[in-house]
Amino acid sequence: MADPIMVDSHVHLFRSKEEGQADKDGYEIWEYGEKPHVCFSEAFGTVDEVMADLAATGISKAVVVNLFVGEAIRAEKRARVSGSATGRERDDAYDRIDAELAHELTAFNQWICDVSRAHGEIVPFVAADVTVLSADACAEHVRGMVTENGARGVKLHGASQGFSMSDGRLWPTYAVCQELGVPIIGHSGPDKAGAGFAEPRGFADMLKAFPDLTVVLAHMGGATWDQAREIAENHANAFFDCCEIIEWTEGTNAPSEVELAQLIKDVGPHRVMMGSDYPWYDLDHTIERVMELPLLSAEEKEGIIGANAMSILKL
Numbered sequence: 434m435a436d437p438i439m440v441d442s443h444v445h446l447f448r449s450k451e452e453g454q455a456d457k458d459g460y461e462i463w464e465y466g467e468k469p470h471v472c473f474s475e476a477f478g479t480v481d482e483v484m485a486d487l488a489a490t491g492i493s494k495a496v497v498v499n500l501f502v503g504e505a506i507r508a509e510k511r512a513r514v515s516g517s518a519t520g521r522e523r524d525d526a527y528d529r530i531d532a533e534l535a536h537e538l539t540a541f542n543q544w545i546c547d548v549s550r551a552h553g554e555i556v557p558f559v560a561a562d563v564t565v566l567s568a569d570a571c572a573e574h575v576r577g578m579v580t581e582n583g584a585r586g587v588k589l590h591g592a593s594q595g596f597s598m599s600d601g602r603l604w605p606t607y608a609v610c611q612e613l614g615v616p617i618i619g620h621s622g623p624d625k626a627g628a629g630f631a632e633p634r635g636f637a638d639m640l641k642a643f644p645d646l647t648v649v650l651a652h653m654g655g656a657t658w659d660q661a662r663e664i665a666e667n668h669a670n671a672f673f674d675c676c677e678i679i680e681w682t683e684g685t686n687a688p689s690e691v692e693l694a695q696l697i698k699d700v701g702p703h704r705v706m707m708g709s710d711y712p713w714y715d716l717d718h719t720i721e722r723v724m725e726l727p728l729l730s731a732e733e734k735e736g737i738i739g740a741n742a743m744s745i746l747k748l
């Protein structure tokens with residue numbers, strides 16, 4: 434029998450080692466509580482690194498789900514505007530910052546689409562951010578990236594970006610994705626302020642409003658994984674990836690190994706995809722983790738490591 438197809442449905446890539454390191458340093462993983470030995474990756478997330486890892490593991494496609502956190506970059510840039518600036522000078526400086534942000538977001542998205550043109554294994558999802566672009570401009574940007582630049586979907590991270598997955602400003606973007614038949618992959622999990630922007634329940638309104646839009650709840654809800662079942666039950670257009678949560682099983686706020694496997698069974702193993710969340714975790718270890726899950730059949734695991742992503746994400 435031929436080897437099963439393998440797809441990593443959740444990878445982050447960076448333009449340089451330095452950018453990757455800075456992002457890893459700045460991203461705190463707190464929601465799963467305490468776990469003594471988490472198997473983190475040493476990688477920085479450059480294109481060369483991931484291409485080598487794909488070749489080494491036999492994974493044929495890596496879905497890149499880069500995110501753009503406009504609010505955080507804006508706050509950093511604004512903090513650098515001198516306190517001695519007058520009101521008018523400050524307003525002008527803030528306007529320039531907003532224009533820079535819009536440019537940085539579109540350049541970042543253009544970069545990953547260009548990478549994909551040179552490396553067919555890379556499947557580009559682009560970042561959307563309605564704190565950087567207006568609702569309509571965001572939707573039109575996504576349309577252009579899909580129709581002219583080869584983007585295959587959109588990545589959102591409500592918990593970091595500071596808006597709910599069901600924020601009305603995202604409606605035009607969701608409408609464009611539904612029309613073009615490209616999926617949304619959204620980080621799912623709690624946020625520190627307790628707003629619930631990216632908890633599975635935060636997806637309910639958008640899932641209902643766009644029934645033909647394919648929506649992936651990354652991490653199966655993370656530390657709010659207990660909400661994933663009801664979302665799966667009520668919304669046929671909801672799918673999942675099991676990255677990160679699979680590296681944190683037995684953590685104090687995480688499911689046990691058996692609970693995670695049971696969750697996958699309950700939402701439907703055909704609706705779940707393998708992801709590494711590289712460069713936080715390694716591709717080879719992620720495959721091992723899926724293969725060692727209890728309760729699931731060999732066939733179900735085969736789907737999770739690749740075949741499901743091929744059909745859910747229309748690869």
Ligand SMILES: [Zn+2]
Nearest residue numbers: 443445498710
């Ligand atoms: Zn991720």
